Amino acid sequence: MANTSSPLADSSGLPPAEIFKPKPARAAPASTLGIQGWIRQNMFSSIPSAVVTLLGLWIVYAFLDAILTWAVGNAVWEASNRRECLDQVGRSGACWPGVAAWIPNLIYGLYPKDQVWRINLAALVLLVWAVPLWLPRVRSKVQIGLSLVLLFPLLASYLFLGGEKGAIWSALIALGFAAFLWALLTTATEMTTGLSFTRFVVGALGATGRSEEASRRIGFAALLVVYAVSLLAVQAMALSFVQTRLWGGLFLTTVISGIGIAVSLPAGIVLALARRSRMPLISLLATAFIELFRSVPLITILFMFNTMLPLFLPVGVEVNQLLRAIVAVCLFAAAYMAEVVRGGLQAIPRGQYEAASAMGLGFWQATGLVIMPQALKIMIPTIVGNFIGLFKDTTLVSIIGLFDLLSMARAVGEDTRWLGLFLEPFFFVTMIYFVACFGMSQYSLNLEQRLSAGERR
Amino acid sequence: MALLDITAQAGPGARLMALLNNTRFRSVLYQALTLGCVVLLFWYLVSNTIENMSQRDMSAGFDFLGVSAGFGIGFTLIPYREGDTYLRVFIVGIANTLLVAVVAIVLSTLLGLVVGLARLSSNWVIRNVARWYIEILRNTPLLLQIIAWYFGVFTLLPRPRDSVGWLDAVFLNNRGLYIPAPLVGSGFTVALVALLLGIAGAVAWARFARREREQAGRIRPVIAPVLALLVLPPLLAALLAGAPLAWDMPQLRGFNFVGGINIPPSFCALIIALSIYTSCFIGENVRSGVQSVSRGQTEAARALGVPPGRTMRSIILPQALRVIIPPLISQYLNITKNSSLAIAIGFPDLVSVWMNTSLNQSGRAIPIVAMTMGFYCLVSLAVSLAMNRYNRSIQIRER
Numbered sequence: 118m119a120n121t122s123s124p125l126a127d128s129s130g131l132p133p134a135e136i137f138k139p140k141p142a143r144a145a146p147a148s149t150l151g152i153q154g155w156i157r158q159n160m161f162s163s164i165p166s167a168v169v170t171l172l173g174l175w176i177v178y179a180f181l182d183a184i185l186t187w188a189v190g191n192a193v194w195e196a197s198n199r200r201e202c203l204d205q206v207g208r209s210g211a212c213w214p215g216v217a218a219w220i221p222n223l224i225y226g227l228y229p230k231d232q233v234w235r236i237n238l239a240a241l242v243l244l245v246w247a248v249p250l251w252l253p254r255v256r257s258k259v260q261i262g263l264s265l266v267l268l269f270p271l272l273a274s275y276l277f278l279g280g281e282k283g284a285i286w287s288a289l290i291a292l293g294f295a296a297f298l299w300a301l302l303t304t305a306t307e308m309t310t311g312l313s314f315t316r317f318v319v320g321a322l323g324a325t326g327r328s329e330e331a332s333r334r335i336g337f338a339a340l341l342v343v344y345a346v347s348l349l350a351v352q353a354m355a356l357s358f359v360q361t362r363l364w365g366g367l368f369l370t371t372v373i374s375g376i377g378i379a380v381s382l383p384a385g386i387v388l389a390l391a392r393r394s395r396m397p398l399i400s401l402l403a404t405a406f407i408e409l410f411r412s413v414p415l416i417t418i419l420f421m422f423n424t425m426l427p428l429f430l431p432v433g434v435e436v437n438q439l440l441r442a443i444v445a446v447c448l449f450a451a452a453y454m455a456e457v458v459r460g461g462l463q464a465i466p467r468g469q470y471e472a473a474s475a476m477g478l479g480f481w482q483a484t485g486l487v488i489m490p491q492a493l494k495i496m497i498p499t500i501v502g503n504f505i506g507l508f509k510d511t512t513l514v515s516i517i518g519l520f521d522l523l524s525m526a527r528a529v530g531e532d533t534r535w536l537g538l539f540l541e542p543f544f545f546v547t548m549i550y551f552v553a554c555f556g557m558s559q560y561s562l563n564l565e566q567r568l569s570a571g572e573r574r
Numbered sequence: 575m576a577l578l579d580i581t582a583q584a585g586p587g588a589r590l591m592a593l594l595n596n597t598r599f600r601s602v603l604y605q606a607l608t609l610g611c612v613v614l615l616f617w618y619l620v621s622n623t624i625e626n627m628s629q630r631d632m633s634a635g636f637d638f639l640g641v642s643a644g645f646g647i648g649f650t651l652i653p654y655r656e657g658d659t660y661l662r663v664f665i666v667g668i669a670n671t672l673l674v675a676v677v678a679i680v681l682s683t684l685l686g687l688v689v690g691l692a693r694l695s696s697n698w699v700i701r702n703v704a705r706w707y708i709e710i711l712r713n714t715p716l717l718l719q720i721i722a723w724y725f726g727v728f729t730l731l732p733r734p735r736d737s738v739g740w741l742d743a744v745f746l747n748n749r750g751l752y753i754p755a756p757l758v759g760s761g762f763t764v765a766l767v768a769l770l771l772g773i774a775g776a777v778a779w780a781r782f783a784r785r786e787r788e789q790a791g792r793i794r795p796v797i798a799p800v801l802a803l804l805v806l807p808p809l810l811a812a813l814l815a816g817a818p819l820a821w822d823m824p825q826l827r828g829f830n831f832v833g834g835i836n837i838p839p840s841f842c843a844l845i846i847a848l849s850i851y852t853s854c855f856i857g858e859n860v861r862s863g864v865q866s867v868s869r870g871q872t873e874a875a876r877a878l879g880v881p882p883g884r885t886m887r888s889i890i891l892p893q894a895l896r897v898i899i900p901p902l903i904s905q906y907l908n909i910t911k912n913s914s915l916a917i918a919i920g921f922p923d924l925v926s927v928w929m930n931t932s933l934n935q936s937g938r939a940i941p942i943v944a945m946t947m948g949f950y951c952l953v954s955l956a957v958s959l960a961m962n963r964y965n966r967s968i969q970i971r972e973r
Contacts, residue, residue, distance in 0.1 A: 159696070166697050169697055396605050399605060409947070412907075412951045413954075425939055425940070432625055432626055515918075523721070
């Protein structure tokens with residue numbers, strides 16, 4: 118300021134006025150700045166806090182040290198049986214070769230080794246089918262997502278099970294395959310031209326100018342062609358039959374929880390709507406079903422279906438154990454999901470229903486277009502929490518004798534070469550569950566934040 | 575009028591349409607259709623069941639309850655002998671399930687409170703230790719944890735001869751935990767009566783002190799007199815009656831311990847796994863409950879000069895409890911239901927002795943499944959009734 122004296126002061130000839138110059142602020146004390154200050158504030162703010170910090174650090178150190186020494190430091194990486202491991206390090210280190218030798222079984226169970234590619238193929242299809250849901254330029258995400266949830270199981274069940282397929286069965290499998298092809302094609306056209314597959318076909322045939330009716334007919338014909346192609350492909354496929362008794366490991370866990378998840382959400386929505394219905398009888402039936410299945414432990418439901426389902430069905434109809442478990446898990450999950458959905462519906466203000474009626478929307482339109490989308494958005498964290506719970510709960514099927522991931526981990530210790538190996542496979546399986554569940558919960562947090570971005574302006 | 579005329583003149587088809595579009599008629603129709611479907615389904619299931627059972631020579635009656643079960647149960651809370659009836663087995667199972675539930679509820683609440691408060695700590699290390707404790711334990715299946723505690727810890731403990739002991743009174747080995755057992759002597763009733771009188775006195779004093787505070791503004795000491803009333807009368811009575819309570823200490827004889835109470839390893843593993851697993855959920859409940867109380871409350875209390883400990887006790891917690899308690903109760907129900915996983919490690923709870931052993935042995939699937947489910951439904955019904963009453967009582971009364 119001093120050397121930029123104003124022209125006014127110059128002309129008057131007076132000496133430039135003394136201008137107040139604040140001294141530069143002193144730096145904050147070193148103890149409140151930077152890493153040091155942060156550590157002081159967050160870890161050593163008082164003597165009790167410092168003591169607790171040290172205790173906490175010691176716990177973390179002891180825990181990590183014990184785990185790492187066992188799992189990495191003292192671990193044996195090469196051995197042909199457990200005896201060799203024990204001779205080298207005793208029990209102080211992990212014996213990983215046992216787990217490595219069992220990894221195929223932990224993942225695929227007893228599924229025939231030469232048929233394992235079918236599981237891998239299904240997983241690949243699932244992955245490819247789901248990828249468009251994360252691509253920003255794809256517009257038919259809802260349709261692709263719905264087709265994935267509803268029609269992928271048709272395709273996957275044939276890949277997993279194989280065997281004879283009758284006419285109806287073939288048609289259903291082809292439906293699944295056609296939906297997959299449609300998802301691929303529509304993703305491709307939307308990524309390149311921005312038009313959905315059917316619109317793209319109409320455009321390619323030069324029929325853009327025609328009436329809405331005509332172009333819809335052309336689109337339908339295109340879908341029929343896709344279906345015909347997939348029907349031919351399915352007819353050409355011949356896979357050998359694999360009994361469900363051979364299914365196991367992570368594969369079985371995923372199948373059970375996947376079906377449970379896919380069934381529980383729509384079933385839960387229907388049950389929740391029924392429970393909130395103004396028709397007393399329907400509401401009563403839904404409430405009774407939900408409360409019954411929610412008040413008893415899953416294991417009793419599994420036992421019940423295991424012993425009673427054969428009694429409920431006509432004489433001579435055999436239901437395999439996997440199907441019994443899946444039915445039990447689905448009913449159980451649907452009851453829980455119904456309560457989640459009901460909670461979400463209750464959070465929607467009455468004004469939304471009234472506004473929808475005022476616009477002339479009927480019950481189903483109001484529910485499907487106005488209420489449900491908002492409610493589902495609120496419910497995402499709880500729904501994902503439920504999915505995580507379901508994924509963890511599928512371990513219970515090991516109690517009724519299915520070979521899920523947990524049973525497979527216990528089977529390692531019964532192998533004569535790795536007799537008594539318990540901690541290592543358990544550690545491995547725990548890590549699988551942890552990564553899956555933790556990943557899901559973090560993703561739901563992320564999704565929740567992104568979806569509520571509009572409210573945080 | 576004109577509209578009505580049109581409907582009246584129109585043919586039967588239009589009248590049918592009008593009827594179908596009538597909301598009340600539609601509601602009745604839907605309900606009738608649903609009822610019809612449900613009745614049909616039940617009829618189908620029941621007729622199939624009857625036919626199946628007649629083919630397999632099974633019976634659905636409850637007459638087997640009076641028959642001797644003839645199998646032993648490893649751990650029973652109430653007396654049970656091998657020759658006792660199936661009904662007795664059912665009751666033994668219920669007692670064991672409730673025992674597990676009560677012990678796990680107490681432990682998980684204490685642990686959950688600690689974890690929840692640690693999660694809210696201003697100390698970064700503690701906050702994150704608590705966070706990862708919760709993340710790791712609640713993202714792995716409970717069944718896996720129970721099995722890991724049982725096979726990975728409790729069965730790998732040393733033999734009785736090398737067991738871990740504290741103060742020569744508590745011993746831990748691969749046969750379980752041995753603790754001293756109280757031996758009730760002659761004067762015990764006197765002490766018990768004194769204890770009951772003490773409790774009554776303590777409650778009366780607490781009520782009196784509260785009334786004094788609320789109506790007259792006088793603050794009376796509460797904690798010290800209440801403790802004194804609880805501890806002193808039974809102690810004095812016991813001393814006067816000549817120390818009627820003795821302890822039966824566990825002692826190593828040969829290869830095993832005799833005396834004291836033996837808690838089997840399966841019980842220990844189940845309790846520890848259940849308590850730790852549930853403490854994660856309770857901890858998160860506590861955290862969200864405390865966080866739901868607005869910061870303004872803390873700040874207002876500070877402005878009024880209320881010390882931090884008292885702010886937590888008298889201002890934050892009472893408001894937080896309103897948010898914490900409903901999910902807490904549902905966690906308690908979860909503990910009761912999850913205790914059924916005992917079957918995986920052979921602890922004889924209701925599902926294990928009744929739905930597994932008794933069902934396989936007697937073959938009476940229907941009554942046994944119905945009784946088991948009935949028990950769990952009853953528990954959950956009772957708890958939710960109590961819950962609803964509680965919820966009504968704590969609702970903020972708006973004036």
